[in-house]
Amino acid sequence: MNVYHFEDLEKKAESILAPHPFTYVRSGSGDEETMQDNVADLRKWKIRPRFLQDVSKRDLSISLFGKTYKTPYFLAPIGNLGIVHPEAELAVSRAAKQVGIPIIASTVSSFSMEEIAAEAGDRWFQLYCSSDWQITLSFVKRAEQAGYEAIVLTVDMPALGYRAADLTNQYAPFRLGAASGNYFSDPVFQNKLACPPSQDFHSAIGEQVKHLFAPGFTWEDVATLRKATTLPILLKGILHPADAKKAMEYKVDGLIVSNHGGRQLDGCISSIAALPAIVDEVRGRIPVLFDSGIRKGADVVKAMALGADAVLLGRPYVYGLAIDGEEGVKTVLDNFIYDLDATVATAGMRAVSELNRDLVVRDIDRNYI
Numbered sequence: 001m002n003v004y005h006f007e008d009l010e011k012k013a014e015s016i017l018a019p020h021p022f023t024y025v026r027s028g029s030g031d032e033e034t035m036q037d038n039v040a041d042l043r044k045w046k047i048r049p050r051f052l053q054d055v056s057k058r059d060l061s062i063s064l065f066g067k068t069y070k071t072p073y074f075l076a077p078i079g080n081l082g083i084v085h086p087e088a089e090l091a092v093s094r095a096a097k098q099v100g101i102p103i104i105a106s107t108v109s110s111f112s113m114e115e116i117a118a119e120a121g122d123r124w125f126q127l128y129c130s131s132d133w134q135i136t137l138s139f140v141k142r143a144e145q146a147g148y149e150a151i152v153l154t155v156d157m158p159a160l161g162y163r164a165a166d167l168t169n170q171y172a173p174f175r176l177g178a179a180s181g182n183y184f185s186d187p188v189f190q191n192k193l194a195c196p197p198s199q200d201f202h203s204a205i206g207e208q209v210k211h212l213f214a215p216g217f218t219w220e221d222v223a224t225l226r227k228a229t230t231l232p233i234l235l236k237g238i239l240h241p242a243d244a245k246k247a248m249e250y251k252v253d254g255l256i257v258s259n260h261g262g263r264q265l266d267g268c269i270s271s272i273a274a275l276p277a278i279v280d281e282v283r284g285r286i287p288v289l290f291d292s293g294i295r296k297g298a299d300v301v302k303a304m305a306l307g308a309d310a311v312l313l314g315r316p317y318v319y320g321l322a323i324d325g326e327e328g329v330k331t332v333l334d335n336f337i338y339d340l341d342a343t344v345a346t347a348g349m350r351a352v353s354e355l356n357r358d359l360v361v362r363d364i365d366r367n368y369i
């Protein structure tokens, strides 16, 4: 088994990808304060193991919305994967299926959600609400028909973050068609075009970009979406406990604590710093998932000890895809599963469901108080 630390993965991906696509994946918004804090703040928590408990049998499984999953890992929605590998989401889906990890397919994927579904095992659909409700509703219906089992509504992108590195590089993969899989295949979107994208790519991309963001989207739109589907809805990008409370008032089924891997609001709170207050607000009434900064098994144990029900992997699997397509993703996922199993055991725990706050302490001044 090839073992990769995150730094190795990143270096290897950098040596394979062209500079602009690599930077698009690696970078965060602004001067990357939040992106760095995601990782640094996870390291401020330390695991305080318990020993002399029989850990000969370990259980990494979790249950969400009445379904049991083999591990607490989900693959985070990542748009534009066609810039990383020609098989993009198809390779990711095949690898995830092999190891039994669900994918969350992005709205701005390179292949369509139906093409992805044909390769995928368990799957959720991530929704960026379009400024056009008819497109949004069409995406939701298509996701239902293609067997996606939950809608992950990403709320932290009312506009694109200030992506300094991409601005410097003048690099916008959206404009290259890397995010068009769902749009170009959508009947509602197609009706807006004078001719098909194959005949006038430029106008089709212009039309897509016009509809990509919905800065006017509000809680009332969440209520509309709630009525439009019976699938569970999770809000991704929640960082404030008051928003967690509101989400429950609006009958949302789950939350994903995330700051988009530090790609949206630079200077905002790290994801792990946001987690405990949200878990306290929610008090187990709906699942709370977590991402942004997960780099190894210990990070998963820390997030779950602080109350996360599951975690999303982001950049690590994208680097696996860059390095060796489906095999590369599978290697990264195998590593993460192995690492988590070993970390749970060496923390003296038998199951991820046993992880709790007593297992972690804040390493501020090493007084552990």
Ligand SMILES: Cc1cc2nc3c(=O)[nH]c(=O)nc-3n(C[C@H](O)[C@H](O)[C@H](O)COP(=O)(O)O)c2cc1C
Pocket (backbone or CB within 6 Å): 024, 025, 026, 038, 076, 077, 078, 079, 080, 106, 107, 108, 126, 154, 236, 258, 259, 260, 261, 262, 263, 291, 292, 293, 294, 313, 314, 315, 316
């Ligand atoms: C290249 C890239 C593209 C992304 N695209 C999306 C997307 O389409 N939808 C979404 O909700 N989040 C998107 N995200 C955010 C991820 O879902 C996830 O929150 C983030 O990668 C977690 O941070 P980490 O990769 O540093 O662990 C993207 C992240 C990256 C790195």
